[in-house]
Amino acid sequence: MHSPPRRRLIAALCVCAAAPARAQDRPEPGDPYQSLPFVDMHKEYLDTRPLGFDPRVQVQGPAFAEDPMNVPISVRVDPALGPIEKVVVLVDRNPIRRVLEYWPLQALPALSFRFKLEQASPVRAAVLTRAGRWHVGGTLVDSAGGGCTVPGATRKDGSWTQTLGDVSGRLFSRAPGSDGAARLRLQVMHPMDTGLVAGVPAFYVNRLSLRDGQGRELARLQAYEPVSENPVFSFDFAQPPDGGVRIVGTDNNGNRIASELR
Amino acid sequence: MKIGVRGLLTIATVVVLLLAAAAVLAAGPRADVTRWDYRLQARALAPGVYVVEGDNDDFSVANGCNIINTGFVVTGDGVLVVNTGPSRRYGEQLRALIARTTAQPVKQVVHLNLHPDYFLGNQAFADVPRLATAVTRAGMAREAAAYESNLYRMCGDWMLGTEALLPDTDLAVPAGGRWTVGGREFDLLALDGHTASDLVLLDRTSGVAFVGGLVFAQRVPTTPHADVAAWLRSLQRLPALGATTVVPSHGPVHADGSGLAQTRRYLEWIDREFTRYAAEGWEMNDVLRAPVPPEFRQWAAFATEYVRNVAHLYPRYERTHLLRTTPAR
Numbered sequence: 001m002h003s004p005p006r007r008r009l010i011a012a013l014c015v016c017a018a019a020p021a022r023a024q025d026r027p028e029p030g031d032p033y034q035s036l037p038f039v040d041m042h043k044e045y046l047d048t049r050p051l052g053f054d055p056r057v058q059v060q061g062p063a064f065a066e067d068p069m070n071v072p073i074s075v076r077v078d079p080a081l082g083p084i085e086k087v088v089v090l091v092d093r094n095p096i097r098r099v100l101e102y103w104p105l106q107a108l109p110a111l112s113f114r115f116k117l118e119q120a121s122p123v124r125a126a127v128l129t130r131a132g133r134w135h136v137g138g139t140l141v142d143s144a145g146g147g148c149t150v151p152g153a154t155r156k157d158g159s160w161t162q163t164l165g166d167v168s169g170r171l172f173s174r175a176p177g178s179d180g181a182a183r184l185r186l187q188v189m190h191p192m193d194t195g196l197v198a199g200v201p202a203f204y205v206n207r208l209s210l211r212d213g214q215g216r217e218l219a220r221l222q223a224y225e226p227v228s229e230n231p232v233f234s235f236d237f238a239q240p241p242d243g244g245v246r247i248v249g250t251d252n253n254g255n256r257i258a259s260e261l262r
Numbered sequence: 263m264k265i266g267v268r269g270l271l272t273i274a275t276v277v278v279l280l281l282a283a284a285a286v287l288a289a290g291p292r293a294d295v296t297r298w299d300y301r302l303q304a305r306a307l308a309p310g311v312y313v314v315e316g317d318n319d320d321f322s323v324a325n326g327c328n329i330i331n332t333g334f335v336v337t338g339d340g341v342l343v344v345n346t347g348p349s350r351r352y353g354e355q356l357r358a359l360i361a362r363t364t365a366q367p368v369k370q371v372v373h374l375n376l377h378p379d380y381f382l383g384n385q386a387f388a389d390v391p392r393l394a395t396a397v398t399r400a401g402m403a404r405e406a407a408a409y410e411s412n413l414y415r416m417c418g419d420w421m422l423g424t425e426a427l428l429p430d431t432d433l434a435v436p437a438g439g440r441w442t443v444g445g446r447e448f449d450l451l452a453l454d455g456h457t458a459s460d461l462v463l464l465d466r467t468s469g470v471a472f473v474g475g476l477v478f479a480q481r482v483p484t485t486p487h488a489d490v491a492a493w494l495r496s497l498q499r500l501p502a503l504g505a506t507t508v509v510p511s512h513g514p515v516h517a518d519g520s521g522l523a524q525t526r527r528y529l530e531w532i533d534r535e536f537t538r539y540a541a542e543g544w545e546m547n548d549v550l551r552a553p554v555p556p557e558f559r560q561w562a563a564f565a566t567e568y569v570r571n572v573a574h575l576y577p578r579y580e581r582t583h584l585l586r587t588t589p590a591r
Contacts, residue, residue: 060547064566066573072546112545144415168584172543176552183543187584232580234545246590259587 028053033122033138037092041124045090045098049132056081057137059125064142069152070114070228071141075102075125077109081135084109085128091226093121095148095196099226107210107219112234115226116194117141118148148194152229155191155200163189163230167247167259171240182240184210184261187232190251194225205251210235213243221249291317293326298420300328300347300355304363307507307515308468310336310446312363314356316379318481318513320563321348327417328352329563330379330511333472334360335465337444340369344463344472345511346383348413350424353383369444373429374474374511375457376401376487378409384427392429395452397459401487402428433461449503455493456483462503469506476500479513479521482558482567483528485574490533497526513562528558532575540579549576 027034028042030053042051056078065071075087087109089099099115109127117123124138154160166189175183188205195202204225210218219235249257293300304312312335316328326349333344334356341360346353360368371387373380373394381402384392394402406426414421435441435452442448451462456475464471475484476496500522508522509515539549549572558564 060551062547062550062569062573064569066570070573070577072550074545074547112547114546144412167587168581169587170543170584175543175545176548185543185545185580185584187581232577232584234543247587248590258590260590261587 033092033140035092035122037097038090038122038124041090041092041097045088046126046128046134049128049134051126051134051136054081054127054135054137057125057127057135059123059137059139061123061139061141065117065144068117068143068145069150071117071123071143072112072114073123073139074112074234075110075137077125077127077135079109081109081127081129083130085130087111088126088128089113089115090124090126091115091117091121092124094118094226096194096225098224100224101222103220105217105219106212106237108236108238110234110236112232114228114232116148116192116228117143117226119143119145148226149196151197151200152191152193154189154229155193155197160189160191164191165189165251165255165257167257167261169245169247169259169261171245171261173240175234175236182237184235184237184241184245185232186235186247186261187230188247188249188257189230192225192227192229192231196225203251203253205231205249205257208233208247208249208257210241211246211248212241213246215246218245291319291322291325291328293317293324293328293420295324295326295420298326298351298422300326300352302328302352302355302359304334304359305515307470307509308465310338310364311465311468311470312336313509313515314359315515316347316512318479318562320566321413321416323416323418323420326352326420327379327413331509331513331515332356332383333509334363334368335443335446336364336366337369337446339366339444341366342443342446343368343371343387345373345380345474346371346387348379348382348417349421350383350385351420351422353386356383357386370431371429372433372461372463373398373402374461374463374472375459376405377457377475377484378405378413380474380511381429382409382413382421382424382426384429385423385425388427391431392427393431393433394429395435395459395461396432398457398461399429399432401458402426435461451499451503453496453499455489455491455496456485457487458489460496462500464503464505469504470509471500471503471505471507472509473500473505473511473521475511476525477508477510477513477521478525478528478561479508479510479516480524481513481562482564482571483525484512484567485571488574490529490575494526494529494533497522497529524557524561531555531558532571536576536579540576540583543583544580546572546576546580 169186193203449464
């Protein structure tokens with residue numbers, strides 16, 4: 001049976017009017033986690049260059065967060081994607097969704113760190129290639145919750161003031177899973193307050209830059225509130241950095257970090 | 263005595279029922295979720311010495327989060343209860359079970375360490391002294407709120423009405439370790455390593471030892487409060503107790519040193535491998551995916567407990583391999 005022409009017209013109008021709203025109510029096509037928050041995250045933290053979900057961006061984490069204050073994440077990008085500009089780590093269901101941005105520069109496209117997770121969520125790494133495309137990988141981490149809204153250990157006991165900005169680290173040559181000949185592991189002492197604990201404003205390391213003995217920048221990191229207290233990072237290099245590593249950086253209150261690893 | 267055909271049939275039926283019950287126990291959780299019934303049973307290990315076995319598993323709604331072996335000892339002058347289980351319901355059902363088993367009243371409760379299923383059944387024992395070491399009492403007070411929310415999340419309505427009721431009496435281990443309760447003599451050993459304070463209780467009459475969390479039998483050890491080196495040292499002290507029956511808090515009751523040996527093998531493996539991983543610069547995700555010997559993989563709760571072991575223990579190993587850098591300008 002055919003509908004009268006007028007009803008058909010109304011139906012068509014309704015579809016047109018509804019279409020823009022409906023698009024926002026749906027996850028992005030191809031999103032393996034079918035996540036609505038990601039639609040907004042895409043707009044807010046990434047740009048308008050084309051984006052695809054890509055298993056060649058490997059994100060590793062534990063199946064569940066035994067310690068939601070320290071959820072270990074490793075990102076590894078398949079070299080087949082070609083040279084990359086930066087990596088943006090985002091967490092769909094976290095009160096603060098952007099965890100860090102990483103520019104590998106001279107380093108291999110691989111990074112490990114720990115972060116604070118408030119509830120079960122996909123953890124994403126969005127990789128921007130120099131060719132101008134976003135490739136997004138992810139993993140799902142279950143959690144009992146509470147990572148972002150409880151004070152860290154050194155905040156609770158006040159001991160953070162004695163170690164603020166201290167850096168420990170080491171260059172390793174036999175780490176697994178790294179394609180590189182050298183892995184730099186660093187721990188930077190900092191309370192990394194999220195600002196979500198009552199009466200404790202956000203206080204976190206925001207910039208870290210790695211340089212070799214000649215002062216050439218090897219890699220650059222922009223961290224945000226969800227990165228763990230006293231964070232541990234791993235960076236992989238094809239060759240051991242020439243003449244040791246200098247670590248320089250700041251926190252959002254302007255405290256400087258400057259250290260040398262020989 | 264003559265048994266007729268009918269008698270034989272009855273015996274056959276009983277045997278079949280027993281076999282079926284054993285099969286059910288082996289196959290699934292002993293708890294009945296539909297009736298919030300843990301179906302606790304008191305198994306006599308020696309005259310007056312009982313174990314109340316839980317599933318050898320990880321916390322789940324299906325098993326009621328009953329993964330602990332509790333116990334009780336009839337002393338001749340009242341009953342000594344060893345740990346009270348994960349919930350109020352468990353505590354109540356344990357108390358009822360004790361009342362069905364002996365006419366003697368509950369005299370007191372002893373907690374072997376600070377973990378939640380050692381004391382969240384305490385509401386059913388509010389009228390008797392509840393003993394733990396000072397270190398354990400402080401630890402319980404510190405962790406109680408977190409335990410409650412965590413177990414409510416994992417165990418659901420099994421936890422209904424559960425609130426942490428802390429032990430109210432310090433247990434100071436007497437010099438020489440000899441401890442008398444009612445008409446029974448025990449040896450108490452104050453050790454540590456699984457937690458900051460681990461008690462071992464040996465009934466001197468029967469040789470049954472409640473070894474708490476120091477020994478895990480066919481189950482991956484839990485480590486949220488562990489100090490591996492101290493734990494290994496404590497394990498060295500256990501054989502001298504001369505226990506004839508070992509009741510671990512998790513895993514089957516056994517008569518030999520097998521649980522102790524398993525726990526030691528696992529801890530030594532963790533210590534050796536985590537040291538090597540840290541010295542080679544492994545990330546935690548590398549460690550989570552590293553090969554684990556088949557023996558450990560087949561133990562109960564491997565899939566979840568190893569992830570927890572790594573989260574609890576690896577950061578300490580890796581820290582010792584990161585060196586202070588030189589401040590620069």
